[in-house]
Amino acid sequence: MLALQLLVNALALGAAYALVALGFVLVLNATGAVNFAQGDLVMAGGYAAVLLAGALPVPGILLLPVVLVLMAALGLAFSALAYFPLRERPPATVIISTIAFGIVLQNGVNLFFGAAPRAAPPLFAGGTVTLGGLVVARQSLAIIAVTAVIILGQYLLLQKTQLGRALRATAQDRDMARGVGIRVDAMIAASFAMSAALAGAAGLLLANQFFVTPTSGNDLILKAYIAVTIGGWGSLPGALAGALLIAAFEVGVSFLLSYEAATACLYGALLAILWLRPQGLFGDLVQSRA
Numbered sequence: 468m469l470a471l472q473l474l475v476n477a478l479a480l481g482a483a484y485a486l487v488a489l490g491f492v493l494v495l496n497a498t499g500a501v502n503f504a505q506g507d508l509v510m511a512g513g514y515a516a517v518l519l520a521g522a523l524p525v526p527g528i529l530l531l532p533v534v535l536v537l538m539a540a541l542g543l544a545f546s547a548l549a550y551f552p553l554r555e556r557p558p559a560t561v562i563i564s565t566i567a568f569g570i571v572l573q574n575g576v577n578l579f580f581g582a583a584p585r586a587a588p589p590l591f592a593g594g595t596v597t598l599g600g601l602v603v604a605r606q607s608l609a610i611i612a613v614t615a616v617i618i619l620g621q622y623l624l625l626q627k628t629q630l631g632r633a634l635r636a637t638a639q640d641r642d643m644a645r646g647v648g649i650r651v652d653a654m655i656a657a658s659f660a661m662s663a664a665l666a667g668a669a670g671l672l673l674a675n676q677f678f679v680t681p682t683s684g685n686d687l688i689l690k691a692y693i694a695v696t697i698g699g700w701g702s703l704p705g706a707l708a709g710a711l712l713i714a715a716f717e718v719g720v721s722f723l724l725s726y727e728a729a730t731a732c733l734y735g736a737l738l739a740i741l742w743l744r745p746q747g748l749f750g751d752l753v754q755s756r757a
Contacts, residue, residue, distance in 0.1 A: 472601060472602070473718055473719055473722055475601075475603050475608070475611070477717075477718040477719060478607075478611050478711070479608075479611050480718060482611050482614035482672075482710075483610060483614065483669045483672045483673050484669075484687075484691070484710035484711075485614065485710035486614060486617065486618075486665045486666070486668050486669035486672070487665070487666060487669045487687055487690065487691045487694075487710070488690075488706035488707070488709060488710045489618070489621065489665055489703060489706050489707065490508070490661070490662035490664075490665035490669075490691075491505045491662070491688075491691040491694075491706065492695060492701060492702070492706045493661055493662040494659060496638035496658070496701050497634070497637060497638050497655045497658035497659075498550060498561070499558075500550070500558060500561040500562060500565070502565045502662070503562060503566045503569060504545065504549070504565040504566065504572065504684075504688075505684075505687070505688050506685060506686070506687035506688030506691065507568075507569035507572040507688070508538065508541070508542070508545075508572070508662075508663050508666035508684070509669045509670040509684055510679055510680075510681065510682075511538065511541065511572050511576065511667070512534055512538050512666055512667030512671055513587055513671060513674035513679030513683070514580060514670070514679060515534050515538065515671075516530055516534050516587035516588070516670065517580070517585045517586070517587050517674065517679065519534065520587060520588045524588075525588075526589065526590060526592070527587060527591075527671055527675065528590045530671065531590070531668060534668065534670075535664045535667055535668060536664075537667065538663045538664045538667030538668075539661070539664040539667075540660075541663050542659040542660040542663025543659060543660050545659055545663060546655065546656045546659035546660075549561070549565055549567070550564070550565075550655070551656075569688075573681045573682060573684070574681070576681045584678035584679065585678060585680075586674060586675055586678050586679075587670075587674035587679070589605070589606045589609070590610065590613060590672070590675075591605055591606075591609050592605060606675055606676060610672045613668075614672070617665070617668055621661070621665075630657070633649045633650075634654050634657060634658060636649055637651050637654040637655065637658075690710075691706075691710075693713060693737060694710040695709060695747075696709070696737065696740075696741070696747060697709035697712060697713075697736075697737060697747060698710075698748055698749050698750070699747030699748055699750025701750070702747065702750055704749050705747050705748055705749030705750060708748055708749065709747075709748070712733075712736070713733060716729045716733040717729050720733075
């Protein structure tokens with residue numbers, strides 16, 4: 468029973484991390500640039516949920532669609548301010564602009580809310596549920612279920628719709644996509660919007676159990692980067708697998724040993740993967756031609 472309890476907790480945490488990593492990959496594939504503000508967008512989503520909860524005292528599941536819309540709008544603003552004006556500059560310029568945007572978000576939230584930790588409402592009613600003798604937090608089950616629906620929706624959008632095909636074409640070859648009539652700039656902006664919406668969903672999910680502070684995004688962007696490195700640079704399934712692996716270390720090893728030991732084991736696993744499979748678990752090995 469204890470193993471099952473740890474598994475549920477790891478799945479819930481990994482599901483939230485997966486939303487962060489998937490959003491990270493969407494922008495990476497669309498632009499080729501690393502978005503170092505992704506963790507701060509998660510933080511912004513958490514505070515959006517806190518702000519909405521103060522005005523609308525309803526369960527988090529009812530706030531989630533509003534958070535998604537607000538964060539998608541923030542993602543569009545992010546692309547207009549931090550990417551499009553600078554995309555013809557050296558790649559480092561865009562990276563620095565994403566860092567700057569994240570710092571602006573951090574300080575803006577700190578100015579408005581203060582530095583004290585805040586909590587978002589649970590998705591549904593709090594408490595626990597008993598399943599065959601296994602006592603599980605309702606919030607953990609809700610996080611797993613809601614994340615599964617969001618990821619399934621993203622999969623169907625990308626694989627089964629015309630918009631999804633245009634997004635994938637833009638990610639694979641922007642020049643070719645533009646040549647066949649796809650509005651590449653619109654697809655890139657849509658990728659930023661989707662990425663921010665996923666970050667906002669993760670922020671709402673994490674802010675209930677783990678609280679949210681203006682600097683909580685710093686740790687999340689590192690985990691997203693690690694998840695993408697483990698899973699394979701640019702691979703959506705790899706980002707999901709990497710996020711779940713991080714959560715497994717944090718929950719399982721932390722329970723058996725300590726959080727410090729879990730962190731050491733995680734980075735040890737990361738080094739082993741980089742040695743044995745540098746392209747990541749789901750990545751394709753790029754070979755240079757002589």
